[in-house]
Amino acid sequence: MKLRQIHPLTWGVLFGTFFARLATFFVMPFFAIYLATLGFSASVIGTIFAVTALSGLFMSFFGGTLSDRYGRKQLMLIGIVLNAVTFAGLALATELFWFYMLSMLMGMSRSFLEPASRALISDTTQADQRVIVYNVRYFMINIAAAIGPLLAVVLSLTGVKTAFFVVTAVYVLYGIIISTLFYKYPFEEGDGVKARPRLTETFRVLRDDRTFRAVIIGMIFAIIGYSQFNSTLPQFIALRDGLEDGSRLFAYLLTTNAITVLIVQYPIMRFGIRVSPIKSLFFGISTLSFGLLLIGFATVEWVLFVAMAIFTVGEVLMFTMTDVLTDELAPEHLRGTYFGAMGLTSLGQTIGPIIGGVLLDTFGQSSLPVFGSLALLTGCGAFFFAAAVRERKAVLALVEENAG
Known part of the structure; x- marks a missing residue:
């Protein structure tokens, strides 16, 4: 280009x-x-x-x-x-x-x-x-x-x-x-x-477009997991015994996140084009969940850095393809409606930190119950992305059949 x-x-x-x-x-x-x-x-x-x-x-x-x-x-x-x-x-x-x-x-x-x-x-x-x-x-x-x-x-x-x-x-x-x-x-x-x-077009889209509805729900679960990066994770690092200088460590993790994004974005973009945007979201939320789970097993600092790199790969797999997928699903006359409806995924940003905070208050420094629970919850979104893949295949098959 x-x-x-x-x-x-x-x-x-x-x-x-x-x-x-x-x-x-x-x-x-x-x-x-x-x-x-x-x-x-x-x-x-x-x-x-x-x-x-x-x-x-x-x-x-x-x-x-x-x-x-x-x-x-x-x-x-x-x-x-x-x-x-x-x-x-x-x-x-x-x-x-x-x-x-x-x-x-x-x-x-x-x-x-x-x-x-x-x-x-x-x-x-x-x-x-x-x-x-x-x-x-x-x-x-x-x-x-x-x-x-x-x-x-x-x-x-x-x-x-x-x-x-x-x-x-x-x-x-x-x-x-x-x-x-x-x-x-x-x-x-x-x-x-x-x-x-109509101004109520978003409601109709969510009712009728089952592929898009499944993607929205899956993204809400994904963002519940992603929101822990700026909410639960820094609090956990600050509270956890054995992790020295929490502010310094979290700053290094932020740097790891930024560097990983820059390194993997282009190859992941090529991967997403090859496998389709919906499948990219499925692989992304699975990788994100695994990164959260690995944080739960971290007892030394280097494991946190590995977990952060994996977490970031999942983040990039999802967010590099979200706009592409929305554009692919949206009819030309409803592009704004579809992009606007994607804003509903901010529900995950709203409730994610609350869930993480409750888990921290409940389990304290026990990292596996906290991040294991978050990984499991986030991973639920994979089922909705898998459903979206099936729905999309069915729609495309129907289009081909009618065209034939």
Whole structure:
């Protein structure tokens, strides 16, 4: 694939996503610390984060469908503006009420911007090139996540109001650039805008598309497992006797995760293309579960590093193919709806840390009951991916039969 074959609007989305995520990672890793400096308790801070997740979960039913109904440009710009307003508001807010309102707005804005931008990539990219473009997007997000917090530390922007205004400025610039690109490179909207799907279209899709429904449920289990990386694992390392200097060890594990992503992403992308995206998700959740189980057996540090590498391979197997699979399953006029419905998988992000916390409270430093249980729970998603494989084969066989 040659770079000049990538549509300018796609370039705008890729670089806009990169810099927006980079700026966001200035703030979000330190947001809880910032809230604590304002005097809020840990439980209250937890509810602020929960509001964002629940708001995004609710709007997943509508955000993508709105982009099918009214067009990518409108929903992207609304999402960008709402993000800019949100982060500017967070810099100015001092009362708990406003943090709740702004957290809700943050969840809504993501549900507008993310499905519309990913659907725009599909709209402006040839089918045989989308897997590469989606993997470039995933790669850029990982780079942003790796260097964003470090850059904030270097610039002394951790947990200060200035950081929120930096994020606001980046979103404003993103909005200006994407508006200019839409003006300079107009493109014909797909059939979705002409057909104007109903706002309840997501419910119909989940009811009728059994393959996609199975994938959604499987991804919820997968994200329950993946969420332990940033919630249960660091707490376990901090509490576990025999593991020296928990903060240092977890930092090294983060580095292992980032390096592994960079090493394995391209070969895994090729593997996913060869075996099909759904099978890639099946192998991914199985590998992720095995990584969690191995953490349960870790009594020395090197086992944790091996477990982290395996865990990361599972992560990449799933997340490099999720957008590709969604694009493959979605009819052209419902791309936004399908990408929006994928936001329902954030349910796993909402309940995963709670389950991990309960297991830690119950079993304490007994690692195998904690991570063995999490591995078993995560592995349940493999049954739904296997069901999705069967459903997809049946659908394709029916299409071939009708064509014949």
